[in-house]
Amino acid sequence: MQSRRSPGFWLLITLVWIVVGFLLAPMFITVPISLTPTRFVSMPDGEYSLRHYETVFTGDAWLGPLGDSAMVGIGATLIATFVGGAAAIGLWRIGGRAARIIGVLALMPMIVPPIVTALALSRAWVTLGLFDTVIGVILSHAILGMPFVFMTTSAALEGLDPRIVEAARSLGAGPFRVVRDVIVPNVRAGLVTGGLFAFMISWDEIIVTLFVSSRSVFTLPRKIWSDIRDNLDPAVAAVSTLMIVATLVAATLYLARDLLRARTGATR
Amino acid sequence: MTATPAAGPDICLTGLSKHYGPFKALDNVHLTVAPGEFLTLLGPSGSGKSTLLMALAGFVEPTRGDITVGGRSVVALAPEKRDFGVVFQGYALFPHMSVADNVGYPLKIRRLPKPEIAARVKEALALVQLDHLAKRNPKQLSGGQQQRVALARALVFSPEILLLDEPMGALDKKLRGDLQMELRQLHRKLGRTFVNVTHDQEEAMAMSDRIAIMRAGRIEQVGAPRDLYDMPETRFVADFLGKSNFLEGRVRQADAEIAVVETADGMIRHAQRGLVLRAGDDALLALRPQKIGLGGDGADNELPAVVETAIFLGTHAEITARTGSGLVLGINLAIDRAEALPDEGTGVTLTFGAASTTAVRDD
Missing domain, CATH: 2.40.50.140 (Nucleic acid-binding proteins)
Incomplete structure (x- = not known):
């Protein structure tokens, strides 16, 4: 089944790799910088040091923002997944034109430019006393992440026979039990994917965060941003490198699991 | 009428109407279904037969009229409280559950102990000759097999009334004939009330004790298949x-x-x-x-x-x-x-x- 590849194919492959390299290379510049022994941003000159990683992991300067980001991210993900998933399921049940119109409304936070959302939330949170509170930031990020959960869950519901809901009810399940036993298990992939999106959006969100918090909530992107403005500390490069590594590990695990599943599926 | 003595409640529809704006999906329907009877609602598409069945099942709220089962009105009762078995068009099996879990679901909701659930699932699957496929996923089954799973799931909790919404709709002609005979035998064996919906007159004639012919939201004529065929009252029925x-x-x-x-x-x-x-x-x-x-x-x-x-x-x-x-x-x-x-x-x-x-x- 081997077929000879045309020269055009090889040209295309080369071009693709050049583009990929062009896009990804700047990211990896942070790796050597993070290993510099000097106190300022520079390429290491034959000597390497982990001192900047030490800075990241000791004291509150970086661990504090890391903790804040994790807390905000998890909180926002949970709320976005619950609200986005519930909205998608509810509108799927209602159906028709009304559902489509409300569906567009649910996507608004994704369509409206972030700076507009930022301004609106900043004013609203001051009035409601949520400005610069963890709850305020979590809610802001949840609003931004919700449309993604809504979209992925709606897509998962597309292929589901609406009659299974009625079937479950005829068998004795109340409306909430139907959601738990029948709908959620069938859209789990959509909920998880949407949740991951929501978490990633919260994790590197900066614009809205700048507008709804000042001192008491200090997320990681905010810390990086203010650090780069004030003093160029290679610790920023160390944090970036850690995030790259974490992403690569997660992606590899995900791919490995998929491959494994395909393999076992094929042998069955 | 049936081999097993007919027990259980009768179903009574009085003046049942369902309006969607000016459209009358059901228009003043009167119908009584005797205990243990196999009744088929027959009509062209849009005649209201599925609406009538869904009103019985509790998914369509009537605009006017009453439905009583054993003398008690069920109109205000939620579908999950009615205790009717329903076989839906397209079967509506739960794709994330195995065949056994699908059939066991109504028992799980009723909080039966696990060994009893297992025993009754096995019994129900044996009834439809599918006990060897209990561990399969619904997607791995043929249309006819899925139909039987849906049947087992609707019967496993021993409902006194079974509602069937175009149960043969998606099957080819040969298979349909086989399943019609099976369904008829099942009905005789169980002695429960079956209410079936179809647009296929042969299916209606083959299985039913009585047929109610529907047209434009009304019941045109009710009777035994032979009587309807020999003595139609209207041009439409003839x-x-x-x-x-x-x-x-x-x-x-x-x-x-x-x-x-x-x-x-x-x-x-x-x-x-x-x-x-x-x-x-x-x-x-x-x-x-x-x-x-x-x-x-x-x-x-x-x-x-x-x-x-x-x-x-x-x-x-x-x-x-x-x-x-x-x-x-x-x-x-x-x-x-x-x-x-x-x-x-x-x-x-x-x-x-x-x-x-x-x-x-x-x-």
Whole structure:
């Protein structure tokens, strides 16, 4: 089944790799910088040091923002997944034109430019006393992440026979039990994917965060941003490198699991 | 009516209506279903038969009227409180559960102990001859197998009433025939009330104790399959349940036995039964294609006609013939002897007895 590849194919492959390299290379510049022994941003000159990683992991300067980001991210993900998933399921049940119109409304936070959302939330949170509170930031990020959960869950519901809901009810399940036993298990992939999106959006969100918090909530992107403005500390490069590594590990695990599943599926 | 003594409640629909704006999906429906009966709601699409079934199941809230089961109104009861087994169109199996889990789900909701659930699931799957597929995923099953799983799931919690919404809709013809027989046997064995919805008249005739023919949200006629076929009351029923020819005319004279109807093709003698014809009435006579013969002496009625088409179909021949007035009649001719089929274009005499026609209401 081997077929000879045309020269055009090889040209295309080369071009693709050049583009990929062009896009990804700047990211990896942070790796050597993070290993510099000097106190300022520079390429290491034959000597390497982990001192900047030490800075990241000791004291509150970086661990504090890391903790804040994790807390905000998890909180926002949970709320976005619950609200986005519930909205998608509810509108799927209602159906028709009304559902489509409300569906567009649910996507608004994704369509409206972030700076507009930022301004609106900043004013609203001051009035409601949520400005610069963890709850305020979590809610802001949840609003931004919700449309993604809504979209992925709606897509998962597309292929589901609406009659299974009625079937479950005829068998004795109340409306909430139907959601738990029948709908959620069938859209789990959509909920998880949407949740991951929501978490990633919260994790590197900066614009809205700048507008709804000042001192008491200090997320990681905010810390990086203010650090780069004030003093160029290679610790920023160390944090970036850690995030790259974490992403690569997660992606590899995900791919490995998929491959494994395909393999076992094929042998069955 | 059934092998097992019929027990359980009767279903009573009184003045049931469902309006969607100006559209009347159900229009003042009255119907009683006896305990243990196999009743089929038969009608073309849009006639309201599925709406009626879904109203019974609790998914359609009636605009007016009442549904009682064993004398108690269930209209205000949520679907999950009604305890009816329902087999849905397309089966609606849960894709994330195995066959056994699908069937066990209603028992799990009823909090039965696990060993009992396992035993009853096994029993229900054995009833539909699928015990060997318990661990499969619904997607790995054929349409007929999925249909049986849906049936087992709807029966496993021993509901007294089973509702079936076009249960054979997605199956091919051969399989449909097999499953019709199975469903009928299952009904006899269990002695429960079955209410079935279909647009397939053969399915309705094959399985039901009684058929309710629906049209435009109303019940047109209810009765045993044989009675409906032999004694349709309206043009719609005569035409929907089997084919019919229709002869229109005016009653010239009538007594208790015979009415003579003047049609464009001459006088027709009609033996009175069912709808009574009186002299001077407009009359509509339904005539089944197999009741018409070609030639022969001594028939009550004779109509000269010209053969338009003649098709040999093995068990019988289908002939269409045009009368002098331009009326085209369909004729089903049993071919038991080496009888020659008339050529197209030849003149023939159509004969039928006075007892072959049924007077129906026009609508």
